[in-house]
Amino acid sequence: MEIVFVGAGRVATHLAKALYAGGHRITAVYSRTITSAEALAGEVHATPSNRIDALPEKADVFILSVKDSVLKDVISELRKGREQQVFLHTAGSIPMSVFGEHQHCGVFYPMQTFSKEKAVDFSRVHIFIEGRDAGTLDLARKVAETLSANVHELNSSERRYLHLAAVFACNFANHCYALSAQILEAHGLPFESMLPLIRETAEKVETVHPREAQTGPAARRDENVMDAQKALLTDNPQMQQIYDIMSKSIIETLNSND
Amino acid sequence: MEIVFVGAGRVATHLAKALYAGGHRITAVYSRTITSAEALAGEVHATPSNRIDALPEKADVFILSVKDSVLKDVISELRKGREQQVFLHTAGSIPMSVFGEHQHCGVFYPMQTFSKEKAVDFSRVHIFIEGRDAGTLDLARKVAETLSANVHELNSSERRYLHLAAVFACNFANHCYALSAQILEAHGLPFESMLPLIRETAEKVETVHPREAQTGPAARRDENVMDAQKALLTDNPQMQQIYDIMSKSIIETLNSND
Numbered sequence: 217m218e219i220v221f222v223g224a225g226r227v228a229t230h231l232a233k234a235l236y237a238g239g240h241r242i243t244a245v246y247s248r249t250i251t252s253a254e255a256l257a258g259e260v261h262a263t264p265s266n267r268i269d270a271l272p273e274k275a276d277v278f279i280l281s282v283k284d285s286v287l288k289d290v291i292s293e294l295r296k297g298r299e300q301q302v303f304l305h306t307a308g309s310i311p312m313s314v315f316g317e318h319q320h321c322g323v324f325y326p327m328q329t330f331s332k333e334k335a336v337d338f339s340r341v342h343i344f345i346e347g348r349d350a351g352t353l354d355l356a357r358k359v360a361e362t363l364s365a366n367v368h369e370l371n372s373s374e375r376r377y378l379h380l381a382a383v384f385a386c387n388f389a390n391h392c393y394a395l396s397a398q399i400l401e402a403h404g405l406p407f408e409s410m411l412p413l414i415r416e417t418a419e420k421v422e423t424v425h426p427r428e429a430q431t432g433p434a435a436r437r438d439e440n441v442m443d444a445q446k447a448l449l450t451d452n453p454q455m456q457q458i459y460d461i462m463s464k465s466i467i468e469t470l471n472s473n474d
Numbered sequence: 475m476e477i478v479f480v481g482a483g484r485v486a487t488h489l490a491k492a493l494y495a496g497g498h499r500i501t502a503v504y505s506r507t508i509t510s511a512e513a514l515a516g517e518v519h520a521t522p523s524n525r526i527d528a529l530p531e532k533a534d535v536f537i538l539s540v541k542d543s544v545l546k547d548v549i550s551e552l553r554k555g556r557e558q559q560v561f562l563h564t565a566g567s568i569p570m571s572v573f574g575e576h577q578h579c580g581v582f583y584p585m586q587t588f589s590k591e592k593a594v595d596f597s598r599v600h601i602f603i604e605g606r607d608a609g610t611l612d613l614a615r616k617v618a619e620t621l622s623a624n625v626h627e628l629n630s631s632e633r634r635y636l637h638l639a640a641v642f643a644c645n646f647a648n649h650c651y652a653l654s655a656q657i658l659e660a661h662g663l664p665f666e667s668m669l670p671l672i673r674e675t676a677e678k679v680e681t682v683h684p685r686e687a688q689t690g691p692a693a694r695r696d697e698n699v700m701d702a703q704k705a706l707l708t709d710n711p712q713m714q715q716i717y718d719i720m721s722k723s724i725i726e727t728l729n730s731n732d
Contacts (some may be wrong), residue, residue: 241537246525255604267702284696284699285696286646309691309699309702309703327667327668327670327671327676328671328674329671329674329678329689331484331674331678331682333681334677334678334681337670340670342664342666342667344667345566364670365667366666366667368664368667370663373659374663375700376703376706377657377660377663377706378656378658378661378663378667379509379660379703380657380706380707381542381654381655381657381658381663381672382667383649383651383655383690383691383703383717384650384651384654384656384657384666384670384672385654385671385672385675386668386671386672386675386689386690387688387689387690387691387692387693387720387724388650388653388716388720389647389650389651389672389675389676390675390678390679390684390687390688390689391684391688391720391723391724391727392642392643392646392647392650393642393643393647393679393687394684394685394688394724395642395646395723395726395727396639396640396642396643396683396684397639397683397684398727399633399635399639399642400523400636400637400639402635403632403635404602405628405632405636405639406626406634407683407684408600408624409602409626409636409641410585410639410643410644411586411598411599411602411679411680411685412585412595412598412599413585413586413587413640413643413644414587414643414644414647414676414679415676415680416586416587416589416594416644416676417587417643417644417647417648417676418590418647418672418673418675418676419592419673419676420587420589420592420648421648421651421669422669422673423591423592423670425655425665426648426649426651426652426654426655426665427652427655429589429648429651430645430648430649430652431587431645431648432641432643432644432645433567433589433641433645434518434645435645436670438542438543441567442544444567444634445567445638445641446636447632448634448635448638454719454722454726456724457485457719458646458719458720458723459641461712461716462645462646462649462716463648464712465653465712465713465716466645466649466652468712469649469652469653469656
């Protein structure tokens with residue numbers, strides 16, 4: 217397929233490279249900054265551009281991976297002369313309605329967090345697609361199936377919950393690591409010592425449901441340890457509050473499942 | 475070395491098997507339940523027992539891996555006739571003072587979470603040791619170095635913070651997965667779709683500090699998305715409270731680092 221990428225950030229970069237490697241032709245890459253456009257375009261043998269009006273008029277699909285806040289404006293500019301083209305955006309938290317009156321539109325949401333440096337193995341990534349019309353949905357599915365066998369159709373309303381779940385599984389879990397690092401650093405202890413623990417905890421839920429995998433003082437209802445640990449956080453009321461509510465939530469989750 | 479294991483739970487099992495594989499001789503395994511003692515003893519060619527008074531009088535070291543709540547009682551029983559023996563416990567949250575007047579005592583705390591089924595690669599695990607006397611500390615170090623190159627001396631007072639940090643990095647992170655699963659299950663969405671995300675998030679902090687690795691609506695200070703996501707949790711005030719305080723904490727952590 218001939219694909220134009222609108223955006224050259226982390227999602228666009230990983231996706232464009234994976235689709236290029238999967239045999240698609242990336243004809244052009246747009247970014248507000250020409251150096252960003254050039255960086256990605258160079259990797260996928262595309263034409264870079266920092267002007268939307270200079271992009272090709274036609275492609276099999278235009279994939280929009282730009283900041284949530286500018287998506288609407290980018291769509292309205294991109295539409296000019298491309299009213300009949302197929303547009304897909306990749307934003308988990310933005311409903312398909314952002315496309316307004318554009319006809320052939322849809323969503324292509326890969327459930328992954330993308331780092332600058334680290335390559336992504338899309339074959340395991342679940343991709344959630346949506347299309348306003350059957351043709352767009354079909355095209356989104358074809359593109360997604362180039363990358364992964366885990367392709368699901370999901371409407372914008374349900375995708376909000378998927379995105380919320382991802383915030384817990386990724387952003388909040390990562391913040392737990394950050395709080396752990398903060399405690400360790402305050403006592404000159406090595407954060408590296410947590411890495412095998414963090415990896416094991418993450419790998420465990422590949423075979424055991426997280427409710428079953430739960431360990432620790434709250435899971436054991438060990439009030440002595442919980443009180444002692446809360447006392448260590450006296451100087452940090454907010455972290456103490458997090459300790460409290462997470463412990464309470466663990467206990468209630470396990471109780472409701474007993 | 476000749477080692478007696480007091481306890482045959484998850485920590486004892488993983489540790490005994492790793493030390494056996496590392497060339498040590500496990501002479502006996504105690505568990506309150508003879509079938510548990512037999513299960514582990516069978517794997518390391520030791521003598522099983524469900525009576526502490528029937529354990530060998532001597533060994534190079536007695537490793538105590540029993541529930542926190544019974545550790546004190548087990549020590550007092552084990553001491554009878556073994557006042558000059560070397561005892562190490564493996565509990566992160568229990569200070570060395572639990573050994574009372576016992577002389578050759580210390581702590582051997584491997585920073586890992588242990589599953590029933592899954593083998594542990596101790597070579598990456600950080601082990602934190604403590605000893606009341608130089609001989610015990612030296613022995614604990616020798617045993618630890620059989621398994622890992624990451625051996626640290628740490629006193630009981632500082633170990634409380636290490637254990638607290640582990641609760642955040644492991645128990646609370648896992649609870650974030652459980653809350654994610656709860657959201658997904660309520661909407662018929664597959665928790666499996668989170669697994670590549672969870673793994674990537676865990677792997678990322680092996681090369682990037684968790685503060686730098688933070689992504690998501692709170693990290694972007696995206697009030698629109700945060701408000702919309704909080705609204706999805708109206709039916710679950712506790713989860714909403716967790717969403718709120720975690721987002722607030724992410725923002726403050728990043729602000730304090732700006």
